[in-house]
Amino acid sequence: MSSLHKSRIADFQDVLKEPLIALEKLRELSFSGIPCEGGLRCLCWKILLNYLPLERASWTSILAKQRELYSQFLREMIIQPGIAKANMGVSREDVTFEDHPLNPSPDSRWNTYFKDNEVLLQIDKDVRRLCPDISFFQRATEYPCLLILDPQNEFETLRKRVEQTTLKSQTVARNRSGVTNMSSPHKNSAPSSLNEYEVLPNGCEAHWEVVERILFIYAKLNPGIAYVQGMNEIVGPLYYTFATDPNSEWKEHAEADTFFCFTNLMAEIRDNFIKSLDDSQCGITYKMEKVYSTLKDKDVELYLKLQEQNIKPQFFAFRWLTLLLSQEFLLPDVIRIWDSLFADDNRFDFLLLVCCAMLILIREQLLEGDFTVNMRLLQDYPITDVCQILQKAKELQDSK
Secondary structure, three states: OOHHHHHHHHHHHHHHOOOEOOHHHHHHHHHOOOOOHHHHHHHHHHHHOOOOOOEHHHHHHHHHHHHHHHHHHHHHHOOOHHHOOHHHOOOOOOOOOOOOOOOOOOOOHHHHHHHHHHHHHHHHHHHOOOOOOOOHHHOEOOOOOOOOOOOOOOOOOHHHHHHHOOOOOOEEEEOOOOOEEEEOHHHOOOOOHHHOOOOOOOOOOEHHHHHHHHHHHHHHHOOOOOOOOOHHHHHHHHHHHHHOOOOHHHHOOHHHHHHHHHHHHHHHHHHHHOHHHOOOOOOHHHHHHHHHHHHHHHOHHHHHHHHHOOOOHHHOHHHHHHOOOOOOOOHHHHHHHHHHHHHOOOHHHHHHHHHHHHHHHOHHHHHHOOHHHHHHHHHOOOOOOHHHHHHHHHHHHHOO
16 A cells, blocks of 8 residues: 555545544545545445534434434335234235235225336346346345344245245336336346345345345335336445445445445436426436537537538437446446536536546547547447546546
8 A cells, every 4th residue: 555545544534533524625635536444435435425414423323313214114115014923923015905915995905015016027137137237136135134034924025925926927128218017038048137146044134135125125115216227227326336345334334334325326316217397407408418418518629520411419428328327338437427527516517527528538539530439439438547637637627
């Protein structure tokens, strides 16, 4: 470890040990990258995403309160009261004369249960293929949810619910337009996602199952947006960062902490996932056009070239902006970019500058290429040095 790196770690530790965290100083340090040693990144992200307040003295009570609240969500939205062991003599609270699986009433709990299955199937399909370049999400977590995997009860996990659902013979997809598409997997030669990975033994659960639970609870608590494909790519890096915290006391609560940080982050970017807001000033179309207007200010020659070839920002910037670049780079590089995004006061204005910097850094290739070549460049971005991209984005910011 270099002396410079040790010095940076000491700078972070000095800021974080103060009774009242100096937010501006923390942002300034974090913008240039947060060291992963000692769980510094996990702690900084929780502060920068407004999960932890600036007053250190209140951290313990707030964390205890939020984690208990998340446990309550699990009890209310995951654990079904009718799945207790029959040999325990527990009556089925969920099957009564008034309410049962065949009840057509829209107010029926069973009606809601079956509707939720459509959302769950899409989440399940997406989280099973999360970050396929690494094995982390397929591995077993050290801290499975004991509330659900209670050996005294046979509570229905979401994985079992997917396997047992009456919709399991169909593939369900919900796009940003809110349209639900259903098709038989027999028409697709690809293997079913249910069989892609080896099932872990009883009492264990994979990291992707934890992410699935987070997204399902978020969808239940936010019915206006529910779950839209791509949210899995937002929660993935957050959960990975918290679940690999070297501090086991914090790592144990990675699920709850991820949920609340994801919820706070989505509060800032959820408009990107709502199609009806696309053309509003807070919608994704406006932001994509802002990338091009910024490019026009910074490099008019490149802007005119893309316009001449009719390369619209929708062809590439939609994914860049909506998924916070999580699909354009390897996970460690995504995490490094997010250090700067979360640290910036106007973090999603800075994201626009990062996208603009990505274009300028390959300007020579874009100016020489035809439509096909340029589309390939933009959809499979060639530069892997994210520090170079962030430095260019900072230059653009400072030149305003």
